[in-house]
Amino acid sequence: MKEIVILSGKGGVGKSSIVASLGVLYARKYKMVLADTDVDAPNLNLVLGAKLRDSEEIAASSKAFIDYAKCIGCMMCKDVCQFSSIIGVDQPIIISYSCEGCGACTFTCPEDAIEIKEVVNGRLNIFDTENMLLVAGELHIGGTSSGHIVDIVKRRARQEAENSRAEMILTDGPPGIGCPVIASVKGADYVVLATEPTPAALNDLKRVVEVVKHFKTPLGIALNRSDIHPESNRAIKQFAQDNDFPILSEIPYDKSMPMAVANAQPVVSAYPSAPASLALRKLAGVLSERINELS
Ligand code: SF4
Ligand code: SF4
Structure with a gap:
């Protein structure tokens, strides 16, 4: 073939x-x-x-999701995101459409508050x-x-x-x-x-x-x-x-x-x-x- x-x-x-x-x-x-x-x-x-x-x-796409019950607002995730997909001052908000699902934020988060999930795309x-x-x-x-x-x-x-x-x-x-x-x-x-x-x-x-x-x-x-x-x-x-x-x-x-x-x-x-x-x-x-x- x-x-x-x-x-x-x-x-x-x-x-x-x-x-x-x-x-x-x-x-x-x-x-x-x-x-x-x-x-x-x-x-x-x-x-x-x-x-x-x-x-x-x-x-066939992965995105980051935050569990706000665990989040302490340290904003370390915002600093590590190379795609500027996390905004906010004392509480992170993920801009889903620009999140590449790279997972860098999950490794940085001290509270294990971020999860990467597959989403329908x-x-x-x-x-x-x-x-x-x-x-x-x-x-x-x-x-x-x-x-x-x-x-x-x-x-x-x-x-x-x-x-x-x-x-x-x-x-x-x-x-x-x-x-x-x-x-x-x-x-x-x-x-x-x-x-x-x-x-x-x-x-x-x-x-x-x-x-x-x-x-x-x-x-x-x-x-x-x-x-x-x-x-x-x-x-x-x-x-x-x-x-x-x-x-x-x-x-x-x-x-x-x-x-x-x-x-x-x-x-x-x-x-x-x-x-x-x-x-x-x-x-x-x-x-x-x-x-x-x-x-
Ligand atoms: S998964 Fe990657 S692109 Fe998405 S918010 Fe986390 S660091 Fe940014
Ligand atoms: S790194 Fe984790 S605990 Fe800190 S703001 Fe981001 S999600 Fe919240």
């Missing part, structure tokens, strides 16, 4: 649309499980028009599409520890893939370069970096490349809306060439893509002969070859 992760560095480049179309195309050939680890803004289910089958709360949702199962994580508003939610999503996706003897897990990863991205790349066999020809996207592409290189995971680039800015298109290709990264496919700007999203369908299903769909089919083929080379 192979695990493919699609990342983007920059948000808004069409990553989820690309994942949805690849999922549909691969499901015609392979037994598939999809995962959505963009836990801040999961939307792969919407792009696919998937139906919610199951949903459960996740307690998100949901794990299971969706069905016509022929694929989608495991998606969702961080609660203001929640922390999104990387832990990604770990839970990946574990569940692997379990579902094993149960159904799936040959591939295709993951819609998060944008950026933070913990959720690192957790998404960990253990992946191949990373596709979706980008678009703009200076901002190139800048973010370079940053996310550094994360992927750390894991030594093979990667390729999918250039979406490839014709919107020829100069940036050349800059991205130069960057790819300089670093020996393959450009897997160039997907032209095509209004069929946003129209398909508006209709909750992948473009390859809604408009199979649109230019974007043809390019996505090429991407699926080239990516398949790359993955087969890994075995």
Whole structure:
């Protein structure tokens, strides 16, 4: 079984649309499980028009709680907190949303008045599409520890893939370069970096490349809306060439893509002969070859 992760560095480049179309195309050939680890803004289910089958709360975050019956107001806990999560003058108050659950305050407290407890910080949702199962994580508003939610999503996706003897897990990863991205790349066999020809996207592409290189995971680039800015298109290709990264496919700007999203369908299903769909089919083929080379 192979695990493919699609990342983007920059948000808004069409990553989820690309994942949805690849999922549909691969499901015609392979037994598939999809995962959505963009836990801040999961939307792969919407792009696919998937139906919610199951949903459960996740307690993947730890927070400090004070037992005021024991507290003597010494405020030593406030001094030790590196996240400024404890305020107050003679009685400590924990600012829960910024508490990282590091536990430093518990070791400092002379009265053993602070306890670290797990708290609910998100949901794990299971969706069905016509022929694929989608495991998606969702961080609660203001929640922390999104990387832990990604770990839970990946574990569940692997379990579902094993149960159904799936040959591939295709993951819609998060944008950026933070913990959720690192957790998404960990253990992946191949990373596709979706980008678009703009200076901002190139800048973010370079940053996310550094994360992927750390894991030594093979990667390729999918250039979406490839014709919107020829100069940036050349800059991205130069960057790819300089670093020996393959450009897997160039997907032209095509209004069929946003129209398909508006209709909750992948473009390859809604408009199979649109230019974007043809390019996505090429991407699926080239990516398949790359993955087969890994075995
Ligand atoms: S657990 Fe860590 S972050 Fe939270 S209040 Fe204690 S010292 Fe601060
Ligand atoms: S260190 Fe312990 S006893 Fe002192 S203020 Fe904090 S919670 Fe209260």
